[in-house]
Amino acid sequence: MRKSKLSMISAIVGASFFGLSGCVGESVNADVDEVVGKQAPTFTSLAVVEATEGKMYSYTISVEDVDSSDLTVTVSGMPDWLMFDEATNTLSGMPSEGDVGEYTVVVSVTDGTKTATQEFTIVVAEGAGDWVMVWSDEFDGSSLNMENWNIETGDGSQYGIVGWGNNELQWYQQDNITVSDGNLVITAKQQASNGYNYTSGRMRSDGKVDVQYGRIEARIKVPAGQGFWPAFWMLPTDSQYGGWASGGEIDILEVFSATEDNNNDAHGTVHFGMAWPLNVFTNASAGQPVLDDYHVYAVEWEQDEIRWYMDDLHYATITSDAWWSYYYKDQETGYVGDSAAPFNQPFHVLLNLAVGGNLPGSPDENTEFPSALMVDYVRVYECEDDPVTGTGCAANVNPDVTLPAAQSFYVAEYPLFTDGEDKLSWDISGEALERGLQTVVGWDNGGAIALTMPDLGGDRGKVIEINTSDKGNVLINATDGETMSLFGMGNSSEPWRLHAGELKFDLFIDSAVTPDDSQILIKMDSGWPALGYVALNVADLEKDMWQTLSVKVNDIIAMPGEAALNTNEVLNPFIVEFSGAARVMLDNVVLKCGHKDIDGCGIAPPAVSVDTETLDVYVDEVNAEIWTNGIGAWDTAISRDYFDGTTGFVQWQSVEEQGRGNVLQISFGGGDADGLLYIQSAQPVDLSAFSEGDLVYDLKVVDYAETTSGISYKVDCVFPCTTGDQVLGVVADGVWETIRVPVSQLVSQGLDITSVNTGLVIYPTWGDQKNVTLMVDNIRWERSTGAVVEPPVEPPVAEGDVVIFSEETDPNWSFWDCCGGATISAQVDTEYGNVMQIDFAGAPTVSGVLAETGIDVSGLANGTLEFDLKMISAPTDDTADWLLKLESNQASQFTEIMLSQSNEGVDPTLGEWQHFTFPFSVLESGSLDLTNVKIILVFPSWSKANGASYQIDNIVFKAN
Numbered sequence: 036m037r038k039s040k041l042s043m044i045s046a047i048v049g050a051s052f053f054g055l056s057g058c059v060g061e062s063v064n065a066d067v068d069e070v071v072g073k074q075a076p077t078f079t080s081l082a083v084v085e086a087t088e089g090k091m092y093s094y095t096i097s098v099e100d101v102d103s104s105d106l107t108v109t110v111s112g113m114p115d116w117l118m119f120d121e122a123t124n125t126l127s128g129m130p131s132e133g134d135v136g137e138y139t140v141v142v143s144v145t146d147g148t149k150t151a152t153q154e155f156t157i158v159v160a161e162g163a164g165d166w167v168m169v170w171s172d173e174f175d176g177s178s179l180n181m182e183n184w185n186i187e188t189g190d191g192s193q194y195g196i197v198g199w200g201n202n203e204l205q206w207y208q209q210d211n212i213t214v215s216d217g218n219l220v221i222t223a224k225q226q227a228s229n230g231y232n233y234t235s236g237r238m239r240s241d242g243k244v245d246v247q248y249g250r251i252e253a254r255i256k257v258p259a260g261q262g263f264w265p266a267f268w269m270l271p272t273d274s275q276y277g278g279w280a281s282g283g284e285i286d287i288l289e290v291f292s293a294t295e296d297n298n299n300d301a302h303g304t305v306h307f308g309m310a311w312p313l314n315v316f317t318n319a320s321a322g323q324p325v326l327d328d329y330h331v332y333a334v335e336w337e338q339d340e341i342r343w344y345m346d347d348l349h350y351a352t353i354t355s356d357a358w359w360s361y362y363y364k365d366q367e368t369g370y371v372g373d374s375a376a377p378f379n380q381p382f383h384v385l386l387n388l389a390v391g392g393n394l395p396g397s398p399d400e401n402t403e404f405p406s407a408l409m410v411d412y413v414r415v416y417e418c419e420d421d422p423v424t425g426t427g428c429a430a431n432v433n434p435d436v437t438l439p440a441a442q443s444f445y446v447a448e449y450p451l452f453t454d455g456e457d458k459l460s461w462d463i464s465g466e467a468l469e470r471g472l473q474t475v476v477g478w479d480n481g482g483a484i485a486l487t488m489p490d491l492g493g494d495r496g497k498v499i500e501i502n503t504s505d506k507g508n509v510l511i512n513a514t515d516g517e518t519m520s521l522f523g524m525g526n527s528s529e530p531w532r533l534h535a536g537e538l539k540f541d542l543f544i545d546s547a548v549t550p551d552d553s554q555i556l557i558k559m560d561s562g563w564p565a566l567g568y569v570a571l572n573v574a575d576l577e578k579d580m581w582q583t584l585s586v587k588v589n590d591i592i593a594m595p596g597e598a599a600l601n602t603n604e605v606l607n608p609f610i611v612e613f614s615g616a617a618r619v620m621l622d623n624v625v626l627k628c629g630h631k632d633i634d635g636c637g638i639a640p641p642a643v644s645v646d647t648e649t650l651d652v653y654v655d656e657v658n659a660e661i662w663t664n665g666i667g668a669w670d671t672a673i674s675r676d677y678f679d680g681t682t683g684f685v686q687w688q689s690v691e692e693q694g695r696g697n698v699l700q701i702s703f704g705g706g707d708a709d710g711l712l713y714i715q716s717a718q719p720v721d722l723s724a725f726s727e728g729d730l731v732y733d734l735k736v737v738d739y740a741e742t743t744s745g746i747s748y749k750v751d752c753v754f755p756c757t758t759g760d761q762v763l764g765v766v767a768d769g770v771w772e773t774i775r776v777p778v779s780q781l782v783s784q785g786l787d788i789t790s791v792n793t794g795l796v797i798y799p800t801w802g803d804q805k806n807v808t809l810m811v812d813n814i815r816w817e818r819s820t821g822a823v824v825e826p827p828v829e830p831p832v833a834e835g836d837v838v839i840f841s842e843e844t845d846p847n848w849s850f851w852d853c854c855g856g857a858t859i860s861a862q863v864d865t866e867y868g869n870v871m872q873i874d875f876a877g878a879p880t881v882s883g884v885l886a887e888t889g890i891d892v893s894g895l896a897n898g899t900l901e902f903d904l905k906m907i908s909a910p911t912d913d914t915a916d917w918l919l920k921l922e923s924n925q926a927s928q929f930t931e932i933m934l935s936q937s938n939e940g941v942d943p944t945l946g947e948w949q950h951f952t953f954p955f956s957v958l959e960s961g962s963l964d965l966t967n968v969k970i971i972l973v974f975p976s977w978s979k980a981n982g983a984s985y986q987i988d989n990i991v992f993k994a995n
Contacts, residue, residue, distance in 0.1 A: 075149035076100040078142075088135050089162040093127040096142060104146035114138045130159045163430035164420030166250045166335075171414040174219045179212060183244055186212060187237045187387075190229070190876075195912045197876040197981035200279075203264075204233050204391030204398075211236035218409045221388045223263065225404035233398075237387035245272045245381040248425030250416040251287065252333030252344075253386075258406035259326050261292045262398030264389035265408045267332055269382040276377045277362040280306035280314035283377030285341065288332040290325055292395040299324045301332060303343035303351050307358045307377055309444070309535060313631045315674065317358070317439045319343065319351035329411060337418070337425030341378065342432070349433040356441040361535060361629045369537050369585025370629050372444050386410060445630045447637040451511045451609050452624040454496035455488070459513070461640040463717055464663045468640050471514035474499055477610065480507040484613075495581075499621040501611070502548070508558070508612035511624065518561065520719075520790065521602040522754045523636025524628045525588040534636055536588030536628040538609060540621050546578035548618035555619070557586045558610035564597035565961075568612075581622075588628075598960045599931060603756065608638075632675045634664075639753050640718035642790055650725070652714050652732075652794030652814035655697045656689065662794055663717040666699070670710030685710040685798075690810075698812040700737070701797070703804045711798035714814065719753055719790035722778070725816045726788055730776045732795060732814040734767040740807055744800035748774075750786055751793040758784040762800055771812075778816070783924070830889040830924070830967045837892060837992040839884055839971070842869045848884045851970075856880030862986060867903065867948065870988040873973075875910070875980035881920065883972035884990065889924045893965040895994040898955040902990040904934075904973065906943035911982035915975040917943050919953065922972075923964040930961030934973070943985065968992075 079097045086092050096108055110119040110126065117128040117140070126140075136159060143152045172183050179186075186209050191199035198204075206228040213220045221236040228234050246269075257265045267288040274282030284306040293299050304318035323330075323345055333344040343351040360376035363369065388408040391397045398404075420427025450457040451472055459470040476486050484507030490497045501509055513519060524536025538557060551574045560566035569586045576582065592600055608626055611619070628636035643661065651658040657665050667678045668685035680687040684704040692698045701712050736746065745764040751757045758781050766772055782788055795814050799807040839848045850859045850871055858874045859882065873882045892898055900921070920931040935942050938952040955965060971990065975983045 074101050075151050076104070076106050076144045076146050077151060078144070078153055085158040085160065086130060087160050087162045088130045088132050091127070091129045093125060096124040096126065096144075098124070098144045098151075100146050102146065104148075106144055106146055108142065108144045111141045111143075112139050132162075135159050135161050164418055164428045166416035166428050167419050168414055168416050169249070170244055171412055172219075173217070173412045174214050174410065175217055176214055179214055179219070179238070184238045184240055185243065187239060190231065192876070192911045192982045195979060195981055197911075198392070199389070201389070201392040201394070203389045204231060204262075205235040205389060206231040206233070207237045207387070208234050209236070210234075212238060218411055219386070221265075221386065221408040221410075222405050223258070223388050223390050223407070225398075233390040233404075235388045235390055237385070237389075239270070239383055239385040241270075241272045241383040243383075244415065245383050246336075246415055247379075247381045248336050248338060248422070249418065250333055250335045250428075251384065251414075252331055252416075253287070253413045254329050254331050254411035255288065256329045256409040256411075257288075257290045257293065257325050258388070258408060259294055260398065260402040260406055261294065262391050262395050262402050263290070263292060263406060264392055264395040265290050266385070266387055266389070267410075267413075268385050270385060271377065272381050272383045274377070275380050276360045276373070278310045280308060280316070281310045281360045281362045281377060283307050283358075283360070283380075283382070285334060285336070285378070285382060286318075287334050287343070289394075293326055295326060299326050301325050301330070301345050303334070305341065305353055305358060305378070307360060308631050309361050309629070312674075313534060315442075315631050317353055321345040321348065321350045323348065323350075329409070335425075335429065336378070337429070338379065339375065340429075342429070344431070347431060349431055349436060352432075352436050353439055357439040359443050361444040361631075363535070363537075363585075363587060366585055367583060369539050370535050370627070372446070372629065374443065384413060384415075386413070445633045445635055447628050447630075447634075449626040449638055450624070451626060452499060452621070454622075456511075459519070459638060461718065463640060464659075468718070470519075470641060472511055473514045474509065474511050476507070477510040477607070478506075478508045478612070480505060483507050484509070495622060498543075499624075500619075501613075501621075502618045503613050504616050506613055506615060508556075508610050510607045511609040512607045517641075518604040518606050519608065520639040520753050521588070521605055521608075521626075521637075522639060523630050524626075525592050525602060534589075534628065534630060536626070536636065538586045538588070538591075538624070538626055539583065540609075540624040541581050541583050542576070543581050543620040544573060544576060544578045545618035548616055549573055549578070550615055553617065554614040555617070556610075556612040556614070557591070558607075558612060559588070559591050559600055559602075559605060560596070560607050560610060561601040561604045562606045565599060565601055566596040566610075567591035567600035568594050568596070568610075570594075583623075598962075601962070603753070634717070635676070639790070639792075642719035642721040643716070644721045644723075646724045648818045650722070650794075650816040652816070653699055653811065654813050654815060657714055661716060661720060662714050664715040666712065666714055668710055668712045670708045672704075672706065672708035672710075683710070684708045685712050687712060692810065692812070695812055698735075698810045700808065700810050702808045703799055703806065705806050707805075709798075709801050709804055711796050713751070713793045713796040715793045716791075719792050720794075721789045722791050722816060723788055725778050725818055726782070728778050728816060728818045730778060730781065730795070730816055731773065732797075733771050733773050733812040734763075734797075735771045735810045735812075736767050736769065737808040737810060738806065739765065739768060740805060742799055742803045742805060742807055744803035746797065746809065747800045748795060748797045750781055750791060751796060752787040752790045753792050756785065756787050756790065758786045760801065767809075830891045832891045833895055833992060835895075835994060837890060837895075839990040839992070840871065840987070841989050841991070844871075844884070847888060847890070848886050850883070851885035852882045853880050856980070857882040864905075864986060864988070867986075867988045870905075870986045872907070872984065872986045874907075874984040875975065875982065880980070881972045881974040881977065883920075883970065883974070886969045889967035889969040890992075891966045892955075892968055892992045895955070895992060897995040898965075899938075899993050899995060900953045900955075900958060900971070900991075901951065901993055902973075903948055903950050903988045904943060905948045905986045906945050907984035907986060908982060909945060910975040910980055912976075912979040915979035915983070917975055918973070919951075920970075920972040920974075921958055921963050921968060922970040924967040924969045928962045928964045930958050930963040932957065932960065 108124045116130050116134050140155045188207050211222045223235040226234045253267050269285040271282040276282045286304040289302045301321040306316045308315040330346050335342045339355040359374050361372045364371045418425050418428035457472050461468045483505045484503040487500045523534050553573050555571045556568050558568040569590050630636040667676050669676050670684040672684050677683050687701045689697045690700045747760050747762045749758045857880050860872050862872045864870045917934040922929040
């Protein structure tokens with residue numbers, strides 16, 4: 036193996052140099068023989084100071100003479116690899132590996148009377164090493180070599196991702212993968228199979244050909260047609276960093292619905308970050324047509340860098356400065372970030388031809404079937420210079436390729452007890468805001484428990500010491516007795532948005548007092564009995580020594596008490612409870628979270644109270660005193676917040692409008708993304724003083740482009756609290772229009788007026804935003820209303836049984852799927868007659884019935900909710916629970932329980948009709964308001980429902 040080195044050659048030669056990326060140096064002075072009456076010739080070219088072994092170089096000596104004399108150039112001191120052509124004044128040669136070193140060349144020019152001489156320094160650098168092929172499949176046989184490949188079949192439900200996580204429309208099967216005429220052929224067919232209208236093929240090399248670093252290439256011809264999604268890509272074989280996409284994905288080639296006129300391009304992408312939905316990606320396109328013939332697509336993957344190529348055209352690079360992984364390592368370590376991860380582990384190769392899906396869309400009448408992905412070969416190379424890291428072989432690097440900006444993960448830490456009781460603190464516009472914390476006994480179990488805080492000295496300092504003769508617990512909470520709002524750490528009302536929050540602490544267990552068969556419970560509550568917990572078995576923990584432990588907030592939420600933990604209203608962020616006698620010490624208690632976005636998680640600071648007649652949001656400029664984060668945007672293209680208004684899908688600027696001063700102009704891009712713009716505060720704003728007033732803003736849509744759905748807005752109150760999307764429709768088309776919204780209406784839509792953190796969120800209606808430009812001005816909250824307020828519609832009061840579905844659906848109710856991942860259909864059962872069937876096969880979702888107007892069932896004596904249910908098929912993920920969730924008109928008021936909490940106490944049984952009864956006392960265990968019930972949902976656990984199917988009948992609220 037050669038060692039990297041640079042050497043220098045000394046020479047002073049003005050030269051123009053061919054074959055290098057550029058010249059280095061400046062014209063230099065020459066030693067000149069002075070002759071009276073004539074001027075000496077001069078060198079006019081620049082000094083060349085760099086060359087590379089193994090590459091041909093040529094440079095021409097440029098000279099001039101003001102006397103127009105005939106000039107003669109001579110060269111001395113040349114190394115063996117360098118030659119000089121006197122006819123053209125050209126030096127040329129190819130240094131070999133042994134020629135890496137320093138050389139001095141002396142060049143002289145004379146007009147016969149006067150002579151100029153220069154010495155010249157050249158740097159000969161070591162050249163790149165060679166890529167050496169270590170594996171290939173040339174597809175020269177008559178069938179696929181199964182020593183190299185595994186064929187994947189089905190729709191992805193075996194992995195819990197029906198539609199392969201992308202809502203693809205094909206069923207993969209082995210028959211669609213063939214080898215003929217020296218090609219792998221993956222054929223997409225319009226063919227019914229297992230409930231799908233198309234079939235195709237997918238294969239991978241996991242466990243047979245796994246690669247970490249090297250050049251991975253394939254010669255491929257892709258099919259043309261709307262709805263086709265051919266891909267040559269890589270996934271980790273045994274991810275060290277958790278699930279997709281914290282484990283990483285390298286897409287060497289993807290093509291989306293390519294035709295001669297549209298999308299005729301190759302795309303390269305990497306996915307990384309955190310587990311879905313907090314994953315991120317970076318991508319680029321080659322800018323070259325793909326449909327004309329076979330092309331060679333490759334990545335060169337080395338430690339800390341990946342480069343993409345199409346026919347050896349280097350079109351994209353990403354380095355480890357721009358990728359990262361944040362994942363849960365283990366109970367002792369907790370969540371960790373790694374800037375080298377996830378692209379520092381073995382990956383395997385995949386080839387597939389998808390039909391339909393989120394990115395290409397569905398086939399149309401012009402899509403031709405059958406169509407095939409043709410692969411001439413797949414080859415893997417390693418770098419001869421350093422196979423372990425893959426470095427040293429980057430010979431073909433385009434200096435014009437722009438690297439993605441550096442990025443990393445965001446971490447927020449909130450010490451709860453560190454060498455004594457801590458304070459929560461926030462930096463708000465340069466000023467510190469604090470809330471004191473205390474450590475107290477919560478449940479003393481009749482005086483059984485004692486709490487002290489001894490100072491152990493040394494590095495440990497003050498600790499929490501707890502002695503109990505029998506059970507009890509100790510709490511950490513705010514000294515002001517108020518709750519705190521956790522965001523981006525996991526939320527019990529929206530379990531699909533569980534994020535990377537954790538409680539970390541040091542623990543010392545005294546084995547002499549603490550029985551090995553006992554448990555230590557780590558809890559968090561929003562006021563008993565609304566809590567979550569994780570039970571730690573003492574037998575599994577170290578004794579008589581300090582240890583560090585991590586408990587995921589996700590896991591705490593997943594084990595509710597009599598009512599679910601509400602992370603928006605946490606009273607006690609840390610509780611330690613004992614199942615029996617114990618003596619323990621705790622230290623360094625911290626609540627920590629990670630996120631892909633800056634400030635994407637944390638504990639919300641206390642709200643700012645405002646008590647003025649008018650609160651400006653944007654009037655000529657942002658009211659930065661209150662809305663301290665200023666203007667920001669978010670879009671689906673990058674799935675993160677940004678505050679630069681010049682580069683994203685959503686762009687904005689303050690512009691001068693005649694008669695108005697500055698207004699905020701907002702433009703939405705021409706791509707297929709969706710986005711929104713907001714004006715935000717770093718801390719919640721208490722707008723209780725405006726409860727009888729209005730949100731007011733002036734709106735002008737400069738260009739609706741080809742959209743037809745109009746404009747929407749919302750107001751947020753610290754995630755996940757929001758009014759939800761409020762559609763204005765097509766308004767303010769080319770003219771200024773004042774929009775006035777009663778605050779009481781916003782509250783009825785779910786706004787917590789005591790905790791508003793966006794003064795306004797505005798955007799073209801979701802799914803219909805392309806090329807819209809709008810302006811907003813004079814955004815403000817007014818204390819007294821100027822609007823005509825329609826009285827809220829009071830929910831009808833139930834005076835007897837409320838039959839929602841039996842043979843047919845009550846006109847006030849309809850079956851509903853929140854997020855597009857379920858199919859709802861009417862079926863006829865031989866025993867029950869007309870029933871409704873819900874099939875889960877797509878994006879994560881929940882499904883059930885939705886009322887147009889909520890209903891008041893609180894007056895039903897001994898009331899129950901009852902229904903009959905038959906499970907047709909179980910979820911593919913056998914860890915999924917069957918759940919019932921009821922929501923009031925305000926989504927923040929809900930109860931979510933398991934079906935097994937019914938009076939019957941059973942889970943659904945495959946193929947059997949079962950009756951389920953839920954007393955109102957159980958339904959009220961959460962925050963559900965029985966005076967305004969609007970949604971009833973029955974579903975398997977979020978993101979685990981795929982493959983599940985059930986039929987439901989006789990849904991009724993009953994008086995008993």
